[in-house]
Amino acid sequence: MSRQDSKLSINSNISSRWREDLQNYQAIKVTIFKNGDQWFDGYELRFKPQKEYRSLDALFNKLNPKIEFTGAVNYLFDTDGNMVRRVEDLEDGQTYVASSSKKFIPANYGRRGEAFWINGHRPQPYYSYRRRSMSSKSSSSDSKPGSGDGKVIKIINNEDTSIVERVLLNLKTTQQFEDVVRDLGQVLKIPNADRMYSLSGREVKSFSHLRHEFYDEDVFAISAGATKVDKSIYQMSRHTSASSSRKSTRLRSGASTRRELETSGGNLKILINGVRKIYHPPGRLPREDNRPPGRHIHLEWVHGYRGVDRFRNLVVLQKGEIVYFVGAVAVIMYIQEDTQRHYIEHNEDIQCIALHPRDDFIATGQIDGKDEVSRSHIRIWSVTTLETVAVLGHGELENGVISVAFSSLNKGQYLAAVDGSIEHVLSVWDWDKAELLARVVTNVIKMCGVTFHPFDNNLIITYGTGHLCFWSRRKDSFFERVDVAEKEAPNVTFQAIDFMESGDLVVGDSSGFISSYSVTDEGEYFRSLHYAAHSKEITCILMMVEGTLISSSAKDRKLKAWDTHQDFKKMAETELPAALGAAVAICQQWPGRSDANVYIGTDRNIIVEGSLQRKFEIVAFGHVSKINDVATCPNDVALVSVGSDRLIACWRRTKLIWKQNSPVEPLCVCYNPTGTIVATGLSDGNMVILKADSGDHVTTSRVCGSAITAIRFCIDGDLVACASHNGSIYLYKVSRDGFSYKKHGKLTGGQLLAHLDWDEGSEYIQTCSTDFNLNFWNATSNRMEKVGSVLREKVWMNQTCPVGWAVAGLWNNHNYKEETTLTSVNVSNNNELVASGDTAGYVRLSRWPTLNPKAEFHEIKIASHEVSALKFFYDDSYVVGTGGLEGGVFKFRIL
Incomplete structure (x- = not known):
């Protein structure tokens, strides 16, 4: 190399270092706004990132006297709500939002002038209704155009459509809504105006109505008295909408208006739990179709049974079908033909069940709901048609229906029920006439159930903690009460009863004793038998047709058979396996026949069939507690569920294929694209890989120290992404056979992640946090995409994130009965x-x-x-x- 070339090279290196230092110490300019105050003018700050402020704390100290909060400035966001974590992340010429809390409040920070004009035209001078709150500083500021508490609207005289005004309503005014409508009428020269209508003819009745139901409308008609909206107003509005849409740069669908709260720069804004979220739809939106889908959903099968906290919730029909409930669904299962039918008219969880003596009707009672429609009540429905024939006690039964029972002697004409109120009220109906016959307060600490005596339609037995009572209903609808529970054992709970062929009552209690009660010729009740049947509490008993009594204990899981014809001599004994649990309901397999086979519902949410002489077989299986996630096979009608009971279960069609117990709670699950591997994420931060056909363990990878809340394979299965509660996403490279996993990358965030989706190119990931923030990640560069709008055209493999432009209409739907x-x-x-x-x-x-x-x-x-x-x-x-x-x-x- 010549001396001249060497000199040029040295100068070039020196210049390069200078340029690098100059870039590091070059001053940048940013504008800082105040969180939640879009009318804050903005504080312009110039500084050298590497020299003046080496940390965000130093920058916050500078901002504290400039931007006043009730507390100190502790956080900095970009205008999309992404938290800034380093000074180096600040970009020259950009706008940021300072905050004293972690909650980012979306607003039009720094946008003025044309951004707040309506339909591209400057509005006329505003008529702001603040007459009674002019002294309120907050009211005057809230009424600015574009404010979340101010709404610019056009009002039209419905009687004279030539009178039109544009006004700004302060939605935080202390005036009554009726007074504001009257004032609007004065502006439009309408004496005694008292009605405001939307263009569709719906009446606006309150500020809340205006804010939520009509958030996307800005033209309203004012009138005095009830009337219809003038057609010319509607036609004028359509013309205005059409002309403005032609001038709009955003492509619209065939609908006349978009339903979103606001559309600014092509962004979509909706309210989720009171917080405004911003999403970025594609440039060309699909055509809106608000009709219901052309296809329906029909409940065909339910895996599960509720026995973990319910008793006597299993009945058997004469033709062999078993009836039980799961959630708000009553299931009628015909095991021989492997079919199910379902009664789905309840709007809250079912809590009790009773079979009519003629075997053609069933009564089910539900828990108490949150609104008037879902209050506690009893529904009686046909076993054959699944149609509701009677609804009883709606609004009268408090805190759920604990137990129901049909009378026997008069062919089930009466129905008795006990509610869950503090007094545990006993009610009796002639259910076919929907006539309440009698009602009485039982005053029991804990009520377990109610039943009719088989030989007397007016004799009812209730039982619970320290309570075993005979109620005789008189003709005047009053009850005569006889308590037969021993007063020296107030803490003993009677929770299982049945009747002998003679009519004597047989009771099993929490101390493990079985007792029988008879009645003298004079009508006095007495205990005729009392013996220790189990060492622990008795959960259920069943009197078989041939006179054999079967009892079960919850603690030792033992089933015992007693011969009632030989002073309750023990005939047989067996023990249910620990995996099946203890019996909470027993029914004879074929009612009315001398068959030793029984159906048993257990506290492990399992129904088994068998006898004391042979092995019990599972006929219905379910998780014991809440299921966290489910995955379906990509090439078969199989699925895998994971629950908080630490169980991983695989189902195919109607059968359980395999189940595995996890050492800790599994939170998420997915199949790989070939359907050969099942990946589960655990609460301790491990990823467990199982074989899909057998559930055999393949490998376990330590991902992180936080819970894995979502897991997904990319489209070709080469990568698997694990989203964690620590806000990060961990990428693993997958071998061709799916048995080997190597850490590939980490995408660091800061929010608790709950859902994850890959794009079809396996380059990007979208996630949803627990507070419904939608973020995007570049899986190639391992960085979060701060500008989500650049991915508006991306196509995702599937949508499991419950937020985004494509599911925006699922939120705040006007057909929903509640929030x-x-x-x-x-x-x-x-x-x-x-x-x-x-x-x-x-x-x-x-x-x-x-x-x-x-x-x-x-x-x-x-x-x-x-x-x-x-x-x-x-x-x-x-x-x-x-x-x-x-x-x-x-x-x-x-x-």
Whole structure:
């Protein structure tokens, strides 16, 4: 190298270092706004990142005297709500939001002028209704255009449409809504104005109505008295909407208006739990179709049984069908033909069940709901047609229905029920006439059940803690009460009863004793027998047709048979395996026949069939507690569920294929694309890989120290992503056989992640946090995408995140009966349907995508608690949902 070339090279290196240092110490300019105050003018700050402020704390000290909060500035966000964690992340010329709390409040920070004009035109001088609150500083500031508490609207005289004014309403005014409408009428020259209507003719009745139901409308008609909206107003509005849409740069669908709260720069904004969320739809939105989907959901099969906290909840029909309940669904299962039918008219969890003596009707009572519609009541329905024939006690029974029973001697004409109120009220109806015959307060600490005496329609027995009582109903509808419980044992609970052929009452109690009670010729009740049958509490007893009594204990899981013809001599004894649990319900397999086979429901949510002489076989199996997630096989009608009971279970069609116990609670599960591997994420931060056909363990990988809440394979199965509670996503490289996993990368965030989806190119990931923030990640560069709008055209493998532009219409739907929070969504493989589950226990089927809150849907309520997961089968023939405290798996056929 020549001396001249060497000199140039040295100078070049020196210049390069200078340029690097100059870049590091070059001053940048940022504008800082105040969180939640879009009218703050903004504080312009120039500084050198590497020299003046080496940490955010030093920067916050600078901002504290400039931006006043009740506390100190502790956080910094970009305008999309992403938290800034390093000074180096600040970019020259950008806008940021300072905050004293972690909660980011979306607003139009720094946007003025044209951004707040209506339809591109400057509004006329505003008429702001603040006459009674002019001294309030907050009211005057809240009424600015674009404010979350101010609404600019056009008002039209319904009698004279030539009179039009544009006004700004302060939605925080202390005036009554009726006074404001009257003032608006004065502006429009309408004496005694008292009605405001939308263009569709719906009346606006309050500020809350205006804020929520009519958030996307800005033209209203004012009138005096009830009337119809003038057609010219509607036509004028349509013309204005059409002209403005032609001038708009955003592509619109065929609908006249978009239903979203606001549209600014192509962004979509909706309210989720009172917080405004911003999403970025694609440039060309699909055409809105608010009709219900052309296909329906039909409940075909339920895996599960609720025995963990319910007793006497299993009955058998004469032709061999068993009836029980899971969540809000009553299941009629015919084991011989492997079929199920379902009664789905309850709107809260079923709590008790009773079979009519003629075997053609069933009564079920539900728990108390949150609203008037879902209050405690009893439904009597036909076993054959599944139609409701009577509804009793709606609004009269408090805190749920504990027990129901039909009378026997008069062919089931009467129905008795005990509610869950403090007094435990006993009610008796002539149910066919819906006539209340009598009601009495029992004043029991804990009530377990009620039943009629088989030989007397007016003799009712109630039992519970320290309580065993005979109630004789007189003609004047009053009761004569006889307590037969021993007063020296007030803490003994009577929780299992039946009747002998002679009519004597047989009772099993919590101390392990079986007693019988008889009546003298003078009508006095006395205890005729008392013996120790079990060492611990007796949970259920059954009097067989041939005179054999079967009893079961919850502690030792033993079943014992007693010969009532030989002074209750023990005939046989067996013990249920620990995996099956203890019996909580026993029914004879063929009622009325001398058959030793029985059906037993256990506290492990399992129903078994067998006898004391032979092995018990499982006929219904379920999780013991809440199911956390479910996954469907990509090439078979199989699914895997994981629950808080630490159980991993695989089902195919109607059968349980395999189950595995996990050392800790599994929170999420998925199949690999070939369907050969099942990956589960555990609460201790481990990822466990199992074989899909057998459940055999393959390998365990230590991912992190926090719970794994979502796990998904990419489209070709080469990568698997694990989302964690610590806010990070961990990527693993997968071998071809799916048996080997090597750490590939880590994407660091800061929010508690709950859902995860891959894009079809396996380059990007979208996640939903526990507070419903939607974030995007670049799996190639291992960084979060701060500008989500750049991915607006991305196509995702599936939509399991319950937020986003394509599911925006599922939120705040006007057809919902209550405020609902979505907990799970899933899109069909043909991209025509979307299934959604919520905290109220509803499964809904809608069109995909769902853009409008006015979109119709089909729904079924499966439980009182949240629907934790939903998945379509690979061929879209079924959608599977999990919900309820008892861990039911509900399989719906798509018709």
